[in-house]
Amino acid sequence: MIVAVTYRYTEDxxxxxxxxxxxxxxxxxxxxxxxxxxxxPFGPAAPAGALLLFRADDQAQVQAWVDADPFGTRGVVASATVTEWDPVLGTLLPAL
Incomplete structure (x- = not known):
């Protein structure tokens, strides 16, 4: 399973x-x-944050990684979304 995580950072x-x-x-x-x-990270014109793509057995595994990330434990991440992602087209698809 591929899981996409979106971070939005605090202003700090x-x-x-x-x-x-x-x-x-x-x-x-x-x-x-x-x-x-x-x-x-997202580009300078976007809200401060980042995109992370994981390979995992389930979303709970990824949520545990997000919860353990120093950005989260130290208060850098204002919000995080964890979503299963189903890629179907693109040049990176064979590598996934």
Whole structure:
């Protein structure tokens, strides 16, 4: 199953910058394990946030990762949505 997570960040940019190394280390571990497929922030014209794509057995597993992410535990994430995603077209599809 592929699960899309959308983060919306708080306005506290200083806290975000402070916690980012721990957040990226946490996500790097999930990527190295093959669970995190892609992750990155939205562009500068979009509201502050990010999109993360995971491979998981179920949404509860992804929710547990979101709950453990330093961005969430330290208060950088104002809201997160966790949604099953069913990709059907595109050049990345074979890799999923």
């Amino acid at each position: 940019v200083a806290l975000r910058d402070e916690v980012r190394p721990a957040h990226r280390d946490f996500l790097r571990g999930l990527a190295d394990a093959g669970s995190l497929l892609l992750s990155g």
